[in-house]
Amino acid sequence: MTGIRHAGRPGTWVLPLHGTTAATVRTMRRWVAQHLDTLGDEHRDDVLLVATELLANAHDHGDGPRHLQLWHSLRPCTVRVEVADRNLVQPTMGLSRLPGPRGRGLLLVDRLSVTWGVLPEPESRRKTVWAQIPCLGRCPRPGRAGEWTTGGGGGSGALAG
Numbered sequence: 369m370t371g372i373r374h375a376g377r378p379g380t381w382v383l384p385l386h387g388t389t390a391a392t393v394r395t396m397r398r399w400v401a402q403h404l405d406t407l408g409d410e411h412r413d414d415v416l417l418v419a420t421e422l423l424a425n426a427h428d429h430g431d432g433p434r435h436l437q438l439w440h441s442l443r444p445c446t447v448r449v450e451v452a453d454r455n456l457v458q459p460t461m462g463l464s465r466l467p468g469p470r471g472r473g474l475l476l477v478d479r480l481s482v483t484w485g486v487l488p489e490p491e492s493r494r495k496t497v498w499a500q501i502p503c504l505g506r507c508p509r510p511g512r513a514g515e516w517t518t519g520g521g522g523g524s525g526a527l528a529g
């Protein structure tokens with residue numbers, strides 16, 4: 369796959385995508401649930417909601433998502449979801465007075481995320497929409513082995529030793 373970065377970081381998984389259909393969403397949800405099987409149900413459900421909205425948003429506004437990336441940090445328990453698509457137009461938060469489902473997805477993402485944003489990458493002719501979903505103490509205590517922590521800015525992971 370071209371253009372996928374950070375895939376070697378501990379706790380990171382990448383799912384290549386070539387579009388968004390109902391089947392893609394089902395595949396994605398199964399894939400996410402499989403990789404986050406150590407999460408508590410509520411945290412995993414929040415992640416699935418956000419991932420589905422980001423995928424739907426990329427389908428509505430983008431040119432078909434290229435990939436979805438997951439990153440699970442154990443301390444604190446946080447999951448970062450990224451969806452990259454080929455449309456450089458930035459998604460916007462929907463206003464409640466607008467009819468239809470468009471835009472409400474990002475309001476949901478905003479509510480469930482501790483932080484989210486859009487990374488335009490014109491040189492690669494793509495953008496990445498990302499969101500970090502906090503645990504809020506709803507997961508079982510993680511095991512000792514293979515722990516890693518979030519670094520500054522939430523963008524870097526480092527082994528905690």
Ligand SMILES: [Zn+2]
Nearest residue numbers: 411445503507
């Ligand atoms: Zn959690």
